[in-house]
Each structure stands twice: as structure tokens, then as C-alpha cells.
Amino acid sequence: MAGPATYFDPARKDELDPATRALVARRERALGTAYRLFYDEPLQPVRGLGTKVWDADGTEYLDAYNNVPSVGHAHPRVVAAIAEQAATLNTHTRYLQEGILDYAEQVLETLPASIETMMFACTGSEANDLALRIAKHVTGGTGVVVTTNAYHGVTTEIAAISPSLGGMESLAPWVRMVDTANLAGVGAAFDELQAAGVKPAAFIVDTILASDGVIPSINNLVDAVAATRDRGALFIADEVQPGFGRLGHGMWGFDRYGLSPDLVTVGKPMANGHPVAAVMARRELTEAFGRSVRYFNTFGGNTVSIAAAQATLDVLRDEGLIENARVIGERLLGQLNGIDSPLIAEVRGAGLFIGVTLERDGRPATAETLAVVNELRRRRVLLAASGVGNNILKIRPPLPFDAGDSDRLVTELQRALALHA
């Protein structure tokens, strides 16, 4: 299976410097071959702060890619919260804890009033797995509709609804795909499932369509949700990528469409890298699920995870990072639109989630995108590619990205594009 263009090709190990080659060889030996590394020359970061990371040689890089350390690498308030709680107690949800209630209540306040409960897991994959399990339980159906290049996670169940993973893990027979350019086909997809004897359960969508190429304005999303509900299925908003303010407009990607999902899933940026995730849902859904299923996730919502998530939420608010995402994101969009390069076909985004599509003669410029990403790595700016054709630069930095960071990214991108135009 061909991975996205920006992965290191193990066949080219001999081109690496001896120290990197030795690490890559140890890695293949101990971790096996299902793992991938970024870049032609894999990077070994050893330190991070804010929007920067440093490699083992002390070289500094601008991080325009990592959305997990959302409030900035090694944010001191998040670090302090983790250290303090780990030194005090780390335990689970079968004991009473006040922190988890304080946190859940604050997050639920940011959601539509119809979403009243929050359940904790450790990863976005687990959150989507649980959300779908609830949806199937409540509807009694199994049919799921996803977008063409959707990625929702790596559990067996969720890999089976993630066409972007491809290979044998491809779609389960109870899944149908709809074109991201126009979701008007969702109703028909459910009808097709029903004609095949599969009762509808859920339509799940990442509201920035990250793996589909970063699409800030999704056509027909509201109609697609209505068509979903007409057929008795539930709408799951996968906010693992757009959630927690990255789009610079409120906390959630679906807010921009005036939608009220049935279930909302979150993960990656929730605790700035500490493994925690969650499903928020309408009360009647979790009640119906809870009547016949007890749920316990040993680490999910443990006291240290909650301390990390609370500190991350506090920083997001106190440092005005959603507003920063909006202001710097708009500025960066303008700068990117101003770049004069024959490769750039489109620049689009919301907040600090931006896609830049590269084309040559109207066709995806996959090789050039690969070259630009690797050139930027040499120029000490970290980015990656996205989309079905791997021809979309994915810009998704930590949210404290500032005007200077933005200028530096644009300058280096201009040079990299010029070299490969």
C-alpha cells in the first residue's frame, strides 16, 4: 500500500547519515514495519516549546504541523498540572472525583443544550468506537455513511469506516461513502444500505474534512444531517481535528453550520498530548446505552488526564488562543493567497487549519508536494501533505502561532515552491 508522499521510504535507508540510519534500523527491528516515519530524512526532535522544536543537534524547527500540542509544546501550566496531579493521585472513574465533574460541566456548557453527557476514553479512535457503539445500540442499525477519504481511527471497527486507510482494512459491507464535494448523496447512500438490508445507524463526519483535504465550507452538510435523521440514523460530529477552537470560531467545527449533533467526539488536542478523549451525547442516548451496558475505561478520565485537560482548557481561554487562531489564520490565508507560484491551485482554511492545493496542468502535483514538504523540513519548517492525491499542504500548527511564525512559514514556503515550480 502506498502511504502518503511524506513518509520515509525504508528502501532508501542507505542514503541516511550513519546515526540516523542506525536509529532507523533499531526501530525496524524493535517496532516492526507497520510504523511510518515522516520525511526523506527522518527528524529526531528532543525538545519543544511553544511553536518550536529542536533536534538532537540543537537545530530549531518551526512546527506548522502538530495539532496535538495545541496550546504549545511543553506549556508550563499544563506540565505543572500533570506533575502536581501525578504526585498526588492518579485513579479511575469507579471512585468519586470532583475534577472530572468540574471539567465535564465546563465542556458541556460549550455545546448545544441538547448535548448533556460526557464519557471518557483515551484516544480519538476509542471515542469514535464508543460513539458508533452507542449509535448502533440505540438505533438497532449498523449502516454507516462516511466521506470518500475519511479517517476516523484505528480500532478494528473504526478502521472499517476509514477509507483513507485503504488496504484490506478497507470498508465493512455496512459502510457507504459519499463525495465530500457535495454531501447531497447521504440520503441516497442510506437508501442503498437499506435496500441491501442494512438498517441505518450513523453518518459520521470530520467537520473540517482534514483527511479529505481540509475543506472549511462543506456543501450540503445541513441537508445531509436532515437526510440522516429522516432515516432514523444519528449524526456523529468527529471533532478530533477541528475541535477545541482550532478553526478560530467558537469551540467546535459544527458550530459554523448551526448544527446540533447527536454525538460529538474529541481527542488529539484535548489535553495537549496527554492521552485523553471523550464522547459527548444527548442524554437519552447514553441512558439507553447505560441501561444494558456498563462502560469502564481503566485510564479514560483518570485524575491526571483530567488535570491535563483542565489546564489545557484554561490556557485556551486565558491566552485567547481561539481568537489568535482566527486572527493569525486570516492573516496567513491572505499571505498564502499572495504567493506567486504556478503550483498553487487553491488556498483555503478556517482559523489555523489551512490547506494549500498544488497542481500542475490541472492535475494533482503529488511529486512536487512531496518535494516541497521535504524542502521545508530542510529549511526548518515542519508540514505534511493531505488529500486523496497527497497534493495538499496541511498547515495545522500549535495555536500560539504568531505573526512572526506566519511570516517565517510563508517566506520558506515561497522559496521551496520556487525551487520546485
Added chain:
Amino acid sequence: MAGPATYFDPARKDELDPATRALVARRERALGTAYRLFYDEPLQPVRGLGTKVWDADGTEYLDAYNNVPSVGHAHPRVVAAIAEQAATLNTHTRYLQEGILDYAEQVLETLPASIETMMFACTGSEANDLALRIAKHVTGGTGVVVTTNAYHGVTTEIAAISPSLGGMESLAPWVRMVDTANLAGVGAAFDELQAAGVKPAAFIVDTILASDGVIPSINNLVDAVAATRDRGALFIADEVQPGFGRLGHGMWGFDRYGLSPDLVTVGKPMANGHPVAAVMARRELTEAFGRSVRYFNTFGGNTVSIAAAQATLDVLRDEGLIENARVIGERLLGQLNGIDSPLIAEVRGAGLFIGVTLERDGRPATAETLAVVNELRRRRVLLAASGVGNNILKIRPPLPFDAGDSDRLVTELQRALALHA
């Protein structure tokens, strides 16, 4: 669905003191009803150290239950490692990291030579999900054999092979159960699957049979593994509970049977409560999987998780905790066997994983077990119940449990048994 006896019954909320009642009500409101709390009077621990925790009133409890903080609550070396790495960098496996290689190499050294690769996830559920995904991929089969009251996790796929969860989440049609008392039926279970057109994929077993009631000496396990392999299926050792030295004899539960599993899964105690888990496997399995599937778990094996896991492994060795589990475990077994109570039908265990079966007139004493667990909580000793009949006291403390802790547990247990005999 009836949960195990030691869960709090929400219908009895009005019997609680006002502060606890308020927290329970907030919890139901914010987290929904699928979550369970321990005990008739739910506990609110706020601090822990070693084998003790303290509640909000400053009352101290002996923890004879929690296996996750395996090297002791809030162990200073683990806390320091987490704090230091979180302040330095927390990033993922698509960059090179030396720590993850050092750690994986050390863990792999403790395993049979045929197990050469290690892949990281965040929870035991994810690890079992990945192990089964690999097994299905490599064998081309889907048939799975589990024990009667097995629990392997909560993803959709793994809930479907976990009969202990019951309810609608019960077994998938490609799963068969075998009696834990005698695993001679594993071959026949695979044959039954094959007769139904289901190709064998895996036999998965927790090598201490924790949810089946703590069984330190499993009949016919070696033959069951041979029967599994005869049919082209793989043997997955679920070491989430027995692993990392809890049984007081080497690192792994399967060691005691001289077995070499095809895949080994770990979780809970791996990083003393930090969410990390892993699958270790024969190289040809991960190679075959890696040829068509790329695997990435955003948080799995991140730098902070690895620092926590490394510190936990260091403490396990430096403080001789496996030897302590053996010595104190044997001493405790002797003390428990010396208790004169008509309720005790059997005491059994390995290291610091001990089960005490309570019976009345040859039948499971479920009500008495519930009463004893709740009485012990009032006497400031934390335990729980296990087994199909919820009549087995599960003793599974942090590994630094010492002779004084053991004496205290036995003294309080004698009193609690006397009250309910």
C-alpha cells in the same frame, strides 16, 4: 443488566450523606448512567502514596485492589520522569525517538526469543483490538475462542469477545467459549467454528483468568495452545492483568507454563497509571500486517508515555518488586488459608494476585461477598469481588504491599467475615 455486586446501586442514592449524594447526582447528570461506582458508600480518594490512599476527610485506606499503580501510588521516580519529559517534549512515533527503542528492546529481552517486535497503543482494549486485527489479517480467519467469563476490553471488536460484559454487547457469531476449569475443549470449539464456515484466527486468554475468578494453575493450557496451532490459529496471551511481575515469578503469566505466545498484550500496570499499552509479536506477524497496513496511534508510545513506562520498569527492577510479590504473596496465601471462617471455600493465587472464594452450603455466597467487601471499605481496606457468581474476593494490591499491609488486610478480613458468617 446486573453489575457485579460491589457496584453502587443508584436507586439507593438517598441513603448517602449529603455531600456524597450531591457528587453522585452531579456525576449522573454530567457523565450519564453507563458508568458504575464502587461500594454502597462510594469512595472519594484525593491522595495516594505507596499502598495507601486518603479520602477527602483525610481518612487513610489500605489499597488491596488497584493493580494499575503497580509500583505504588504516586511513586516519586515515575512522577519525576513524567514531569521531566512533559516539560521537555511530548511527541509521537512518526519522528525518531531513542527512548522508545531503549524501552522496547528491554521489554523484548524479557520475552521468548521468538517475540521480536513491539507496537504501542494507549489501553489494554486497544492492544487486544490490534492483536486480534493482526491475527485476523495474518490467518485470514475470524474465529476466536475465549474463556467463559473472559474480559478483554471495551472496543466494539473486543467487547464482542468478552462474555463477562454480557448484555447485547455479548459475543459475535465468530466467537466460542470454553470452560476455564478445563481448556481441553479449545480444539473442539475451533472445529465447531470451522463446521459453521468460520476459519480459526485466535485463542486469547488472560493467563491468570482474572475475570474468571483468579485461577493460578490453568488446566490443559499447553494442550489448548497446541490445538490452536494445529488449526492454523494464533495464541494471544492477554498479559494486561498478570503481566509485569504481579504473579511473583518472572515478568509474564505465560512463563509459568513454558509457553511462547504468538502475540502478547499489555496495559494497566505498564506505566503505573499513565495511559500506555502494547502488543508484542513474532516478527513475521507484524511484517505481514505492515506490508498492507500502516499503523499509527497518535498518543501510543509518545515520549511522555515511554518515560513513564521506563521509570515504572526501572522501579520494578530496582526495588525487587517481583520478588516482593512472590514473598509477600506466599505469606498472605498462608495467612488467608489460616482464617477460620465457614464462608471460605478456597484460597488460591500467584504472587500478589489472590482469589478467595466464599460459599454457603456449597453455593456461591454472593450476598455475603458483597457485605464483606463493603464492610472492609468501612474498615478502610479496599477490595472487590470477581468471578461469574461475584463470590470471589479479588486481592490485587500495588506490588510494594508489605508484611504490615498483609497483616492489616488479614485482620480486617477476619473481622468482616465474622460479622457476615
